[in-house]
Amino acid sequence: MSDEVMRRRLRSLAADDDDEQLPLAAQERILQNVLRSGPGLVRRARRERLALRVGGVVLAAAAAAALWFRVGTGSLEPTANLGKATDSARVHTAPPRPAQRPCESRSAPVNAAFRARGNAHALDLGSIAYAVTEPGSTATLEQSTSCRTVIALGSGKVSVHARDLGGGELVVHARDADVAVHGTVFAVALEGEDVVVEVAEGVVAVNKPGVSDRRVTAGTRVTFAQGLVAESELAARDRQSLLETTLAVPVQAAAVDADQTARSEEASRARASSNNAPERLLSRADALRRAGDLEGARRLYREAGNGTGPSAEAAWLALARMELAAGDAKAARDATTERQKRFKGGALGPEALWISVRTYRQAGNIDAARKAAEDLVRRWPKSPQAAAAKRWLAEN
Amino acid sequence: MKLDARAGCGHAFITGMPSRDSRGAMQQALAATPAARDGELEQGLSPTVVRARAGDPAALEQLVREQLPRVERLLRRLLGRREDMEDLVQTVFLEMCRALPGFRGQSSISTFVGGIAVQVARRAMRPTAWWRLRGAMPEQPVSSSPEPERAAGVAEQLRRVHDALGGITPDKRIAFSLWALEGMDVATIAETMGASISATRSRIFYAQKELRARAAADPYLREFVEESDVG
Numbered sequence: 001m002s003d004e005v006m007r008r009r010l011r012s013l014a015a016d017d018d019d020e021q022l023p024l025a026a027q028e029r030i031l032q033n034v035l036r037s038g039p040g041l042v043r044r045a046r047r048e049r050l051a052l053r054v055g056g057v058v059l060a061a062a063a064a065a066a067l068w069f070r071v072g073t074g075s076l077e078p079t080a081n082l083g084k085a086t087d088s089a090r091v092h093t094a095p096p097r098p099a100q101r102p103c104e105s106r107s108a109p110v111n112a113a114f115r116a117r118g119n120a121h122a123l124d125l126g127s128i129a130y131a132v133t134e135p136g137s138t139a140t141l142e143q144s145t146s147c148r149t150v151i152a153l154g155s156g157k158v159s160v161h162a163r164d165l166g167g168g169e170l171v172v173h174a175r176d177a178d179v180a181v182h183g184t185v186f187a188v189a190l191e192g193e194d195v196v197v198e199v200a201e202g203v204v205a206v207n208k209p210g211v212s213d214r215r216v217t218a219g220t221r222v223t224f225a226q227g228l229v230a231e232s233e234l235a236a237r238d239r240q241s242l243l244e245t246t247l248a249v250p251v252q253a254a255a256v257d258a259d260q261t262a263r264s265e266e267a268s269r270a271r272a273s274s275n276n277a278p279e280r281l282l283s284r285a286d287a288l289r290r291a292g293d294l295e296g297a298r299r300l301y302r303e304a305g306n307g308t309g310p311s312a313e314a315a316w317l318a319l320a321r322m323e324l325a326a327g328d329a330k331a332a333r334d335a336t337t338e339r340q341k342r343f344k345g346g347a348l349g350p351e352a353l354w355i356s357v358r359t360y361r362q363a364g365n366i367d368a369a370r371k372a373a374e375d376l377v378r379r380w381p382k383s384p385q386a387a388a389a390k391r392w393l394a395e396n
Numbered sequence: 397m398k399l400d401a402r403a404g405c406g407h408a409f410i411t412g413m414p415s416r417d418s419r420g421a422m423q424q425a426l427a428a429t430p431a432a433r434d435g436e437l438e439q440g441l442s443p444t445v446v447r448a449r450a451g452d453p454a455a456l457e458q459l460v461r462e463q464l465p466r467v468e469r470l471l472r473r474l475l476g477r478r479e480d481m482e483d484l485v486q487t488v489f490l491e492m493c494r495a496l497p498g499f500r501g502q503s504s505i506s507t508f509v510g511g512i513a514v515q516v517a518r519r520a521m522r523p524t525a526w527w528r529l530r531g532a533m534p535e536q537p538v539s540s541s542p543e544p545e546r547a548a549g550v551a552e553q554l555r556r557v558h559d560a561l562g563g564i565t566p567d568k569r570i571a572f573s574l575w576a577l578e579g580m581d582v583a584t585i586a587e588t589m590g591a592s593i594s595a596t597r598s599r600i601f602y603a604q605k606e607l608r609a610r611a612a613a614d615p616y617l618r619e620f621v622e623e624s625d626v627g
Contacts, residue, residue, distance in 0.1 A: 006604070013554060026482045029482065029486075030485055031461065033486055034460050035456060038460075038489070049498065203461050
């Protein structure tokens with residue numbers, strides 16, 4: 001087996017364990033403990049470093065003085081060296097330029113606005129952000145500069161993907177609440193008198209009368225009612241749906257200047273290419289499958305399978321396994337046949353044949369299953385699948 | 397296993413290795429004067445990191461929130477599931493606070509924090525680590541996976557992988573775990589572990605060899621390491 005195959009299998013095993021995370025309460029405890037001791041630790045470390053540095057300079061000066069007294073005259077003549085040092089220092093004493101914020105080097109899209117897209121309205125700020133409203137909602141872009149984007153939500157719900165704020169700020173005004181971005185994907189909804197914030201990725205901070213800088217972390221849904229804040233876990237399906245809403249839509253630049261268009265298109269191409277890589281599609285499909293969205297997973301597995309490379313091949317087998325688990329032997333067989341057509345002689349031959357054996361068994365075609373199992377044992381006798389096939393042949 | 401001439405030291409070539417050209421560029425960058433390099437590097441730091449280095453609680457909070465999932469995942473990859481994971485993650489961030497004033501932007505903040513996580517994991521691998529002397533910790537909550545049986549199977553296989561890796565020396569085990577389980581390339585692992593690229597490559601190679609030998613006897617792990625004449 002090549003190193004890469006072993007690595008891929010172990011990596012896939014480890015990725016399957018990614019669902020396990022520290023509970024939110026534990027994460028919050030860590031954060032509170034770090035915030036309690038962290039700033040003090042940082043300041044103490046700075047003082048220690050400064051003391052070391054000063055000590056080093058004093059020692060170096062003492063060593064230089066000792067050397068000078070020892071040598072006496074010559075090239076170490078003190079006034080000449082002092083003059084050089086002063087000249088050299090003068091070069092570096094120009095007044096420091098004010099630091100430029102990273103966002104100031106960017107340009108905001110010109111004439112950006114929410115535009116109709118199907119039943120909904122979408123706001124495309126190129127590489128900065130993308131927002132989409134639910135049908136029937138009203139939202140406007142209040143401010144769009146390189147460092148600040150403000151969206152005002154009048155009614156309904158807006159889902160936002162802050163792609164790359166470059167150090168800038170993105171805020172959604174919802175009635176009297178300000179939801180400021182510290183992360184990437186979130187949604188704000190007005191439900192009657194309440195403001196509902198759902199965060200799929202990253203963190204947002206909510207400010208409203210009576211609520212000061214309330215952080216809402218990923219995987220959380222918080223309802224802000226009159227004098228009441230209710231927090232609950234964001235259901236996996238809702239989180240996935242939020243991610244899909246904001247990530248799956250292609251970027252289209254609004255009316256922008258030529259430079260902005262070029263930059264936006266380039267970023268769009270790079271994003272599309274990275275989003276459509278079989279590895280990424282495969283992992284998104286796995287996530288959808290885990291969340292129970294079989295239709296979405298099916299679509300993404302097929303999309304991944306249309307690509308090239310080991311992940312594309314693995315996508316067909318993942319699809320076959322999913323169909324098998326869902327009890328659709330015919331769809332599973334179609335997926336393995338598709339994999340055979342596209343990746344004849346691929347690296348996952350034994351796995352594919354073993355899935356075929358299971359497919360035939362599930363369909364009740366024991367003769368075909370036996371034939372496929374014998375084929376597997378003959379072609380890949382050392383594979384783990386062959387061992388399983390041998391056991392099954394012995395029992396049947 | 398195929399040997400590649402590029403390996404140059406008698407073992408298999410491992411993917412993710414930087415080219416000689418890029419190594420030359422790295423060496424040139426390292427040859428710059430330290431003061432000039434520090435100045436240039438510090439200018440590239442993000443505002444959050446700059447504020448965190450000064451002990452700003454809001455910046456530290458943002459940094460911890462951003463890095464926490466990755467640190468936890470790294471520790472899980474290196475050590476497997478442990479009851480004291482919360483303590484380990486917290487230790488990483490407290491160590492990060494102590495080390496932040498010395499961070500000049502030589503690497504990304506993720507690599508910097510990853511390096512600290514590796515040090516904490518290395519200490520936790522020692523048989524005399526203080527947390528092994530502690531009393532029993534509370535049980536982890538039940539898995540939230542929609543497929544509990546499959547999740548249990550995955551957990552069991554991973555436990556066995558970590559058991560098999562447990563007999564390998566920490567440096568080799570860490571390099572291999574970062575390469576195989578976390579999917580890092582060799583150059584990043586070398587940077588994270590503070591080792592040379594050739595040493596890292598060698599550690600991965602020998603860890604892989606030892607893991608194969610150990611896993612061959614384990615029916616749960618055989619599928620990951622057994623030869624397969626496919627293609």
